[in-house]
Amino acid sequence: MNVEVTGPSILFSLPILGGIDVTQTLISSAVVTVLLCVSFVLLGKGLTKRPGGKQVLVEKGIGMLYDMTIQTMGEHNARWFPFICTLFLSSIFGSLIGMTGFLRSSTADLSTTLTWAVMVSVIIWYNNIKANGFLGWLKGFTEPVVVMTPMNLVSEVAQPVSMAFRHFGNVAGGGVITSILYTALSMLSAIILNAIASSGIAVSIVVMVLAVGLLVWNSRDKKTWRLIVGILFALLGVFGLLQALDIVSGVPVLALGIPAVLSLYFDIFSGFVQALVFTLLTMVYVAGSCPEPEEAAA
């Protein structure tokens, strides 16, 4: 079984600044960015005090994100909300855009997630230095005991690496598992269709008769498994007959329904959960480095 697992392919190369390679990821990210910008400009037009249906939905969505931000980061950190919202929406739409057949998910590339993680790390370091001063930040590594310094340094490097790899691994790994499943199912259907076709036309006619029998039985006494097995036998019989007559060969019949159901988990659920986890971890770390401003007692 030969599965081709490759990274994003380079489509062409811009000749400026010593040749910038334009990969599939760049095109997907650009498409996601343009889509988000255009849709938000359109959704933000014509806001009324008595909102119509569309505005209610948008307000509810943005409200949920805003409440989550305030709850996690505290009232004084509300200025981080646009950044958090951008990160979350880029992440989830970057993962979902791989479900259209012709674009590759922009988060299925380590470059995208590592960039975001390093960006968040730099923000955390900058805010730490602004709050505690440069020496105060360095001294923070020696807390609580001085011997903990190497472990604190390692965990400081491990945070963005782990965030990036978690997001990338879930999205890209889901894609690889789906492609392995596709290959396995089409190999299986090729084996079955070859077996049916090489035993002669009679066998495929028998399979089709069985299928019709099962479907008729199902219409009298409805049970789901009879419907599913009946449709399966019908497809196998029809394509076995076509293969025996040498019209088509090697049609991946069994790859019809199962990868779609799995895509519900791998693409939609996993993409949403990973975007949520990335955003929540960002919020927690950034809030940890922006402490509450102490109000001077009057």
Added chain:
Amino acid sequence: MELAQGIAILGKALGAGLCMGIGAIGPAIGEGNAVSHALEGMARQPEATSNLRTNMILGCAITETTGIYSLLIAFVIMFAL
């Protein structure tokens, strides 16, 4: 050379299999623990169900990280080495 290629494929298969097989034990046990405590909490106080459910999903996603690390290494061994 058939023998050398065969040994390479043997190494790849064993490496990837052991890596993912052993790496799948830890996250499964951890997530089972998390879900069991969450279910206990939900049984004790059904009105906190949605709060507990959200936090359980979050905790499971973070616990899954080391399993994803083993999956990535298994893919690198199988397809890029």
